Amino acid sequence: MQRQAGVLLPISALRGGWGIGDFGKGADTFIQLISDMGFSVWQVLPITLIGEGNSPYSGESSYAGNYALIDIEALHERLLSRKEKEESLYQGSPYKVDYDFALATKKRLLKLAFSRINSDDRVKINAFLKKNMKWLSSYATYMAIKEESGTGFLNWSEGLKQRDTQALKAAQSRLSSEIAYYYFEQTIFYQQWENLKNRAAVAGVKIFGDLPVYVALESVEVWAEPEVFALDTNFTPKKVAGVPPDYFAEDGQLWGNPIYNYKRMKEDGYSWWTDRLLHNLKLYDILRIDHFRGLSEYWAVPAGAKTAKLGKWEKAPGMAIWKALNKLTDNPPIVAEDLGSIDEKVVRLLEKTGFPGMRVLQFGFDGNRANPHLPYNYPINSVAYTATHDNNTTLGWLYELDSATREGVLNFLDVKGDWGQGGGLAPAVIAAIKAVMQSSAKLAIIPFQDLCGYGADARINIPGVAKGNWEYRITQTAIDEIAIPTILSINRKYGRTMR
DSSP states (O other): OOOEEEEEOOGGGSOOTTSSOOSSHHHHHHHHHHHHTTOOEEEOOOOBOOOGGGOTTSOSOSSSBOGGGSOGGGSOTTTSOHHHHHHTOOOSOSSBOOHHHHHHHHHHHHHHHHTTOOHHHHHHHHHHHHHHHHHHHHHHHHHHHHHHHTSOGGGSOHHHHTTOHHHHHHHHHHTHHHHHHHHHHHHHHHHHHHHHHHHHHHTTOEEEEEEOSOOOSSSHHHHHOGGGBSBOTTSOBSEEEEEOSOSSOTTOEEEEEEOBOHHHHHTTTSHHHHHHHHHHHHHOSEEEETTGGGGTEEEEEETTOSSGGGOEEEEOOTHHHHHHHHTTOSSOOEEEOOOSSOOHHHHHHHHHHTOOEEEEGGGOOSSOTTOTTSGGGOOSSEEEESOOTTSOOHHHHHHHSOHHHHHHHHHHHTOOSOTTOOSTTOHHHHHHHHHHHTSSOSEEEEEHHHHHTOOGGGOOOOTTOOSSOSOBOOOHHHHHHSOHHHHHHHHHHTTOOOO
16 A cells, blocks of 8 residues: 655635636646645545535535636636636635625636537536536535525525426526526536646546535435435424534534435435535545544534533444445445544444544643644554645644743754744744655645744634634745655655655
8 A cells, every 4th residue: 555645725826817726827827836735636626515613514516516616717718718718807806705896706707608608518418417426416506596695595585495396497488598508618627627737637636526415404415305314394404513622622613514314325325425425426536525533423503502511422324434435336435534522432433434534643641641633642544634725834833832831842853943933934833744645654744834834823713613614725925835856855754655
């Protein structure tokens, strides 16, 4: 089994001309960059629709791609002229994602492109629709009605909200052109994603994707298949999802997602879950299951609670879902996000599945030498990180530690001198990267910001904070910060590259 290493960076954080990273030239440049450093894995965040707070973990569909990631430049000039593309380019700051601009501008341009499609385009769209009818039809209808009404489905007329046959037929007839646009949008998205994935493969880079355990209450899935969620007839949940108090939040995290009706799911062999998993396993070379604990037991919080503290653990299907999946595919390349509150049941479930779990250096310094997050305790079957998208950067984390803990960390990492220095050769960050790279974990992942030696201002997400997240973007200056020969040497030294 070959040891590997990868880089964590959401696609939205890439360089791009429309206020957000996308599937275009910025992605190609990034793939080449990490390949030059000896990395063979690119870990991304969910590429589906974003939701409240621009979070990629709370979108309105588990299947539909985020159209803001579409590369406008790649659209044929028959659909969009060179002038139309150039006149719509973003003129603001390159340091943060401008979601308002990106979403509005790309929607306008894609609709303009759709108005110019020809018969050949329609053949391709129909072929994509035929293959993806199970989710695409509901998605397109949902989005067209939402666009017409200006609100989510919970506020629709009762007939549309409850998917009354006559009301739906009338809406689909009235909004046929709008529905066809969403077929086009997703056809383009998936074509471009497949092309990007193929280009990465040519460069020897695997795409490591991410699947949120839950879906948003106002989502296509809840509207189209309410029976698989624990809701009343008016779509009101009695309990919602979250996690108890942990490292990230002292009050826990109150996510508010509806929890699943596992009794109903069991009746057809958990097909809702297996369909979703198989879809994502086709999207990515490796798939991370976010909040894996929720498939062993889930934290159920009474609806209306102010914090997640009032929740309790309830039993989930555990191995039953994975047994159902194993009947449909062999040895799925899945990684379990097993961070946070983990008990013996989760440990046993992970052992039964055979999936690797995660280890994060920043969690290793509580004074316990048996702490599983200390590098010398990492098992081979694990994925090791200096930090995840939910953590501070390594340098930012060191600055926030109390002096005694920080001294212990620096002693462990054997860092002497100016620990607070930043940049690509930041001694404390390079030492942290080495500690993870030299561990036994079969895959080591380094956030892009740690390669640059950046501080807390480059953090991607602060769990439990509603605004200001998911905005980080890279620049050429950031790329220039990286000590490429040093990182390549570390990858080689610890057997994580064949180059």
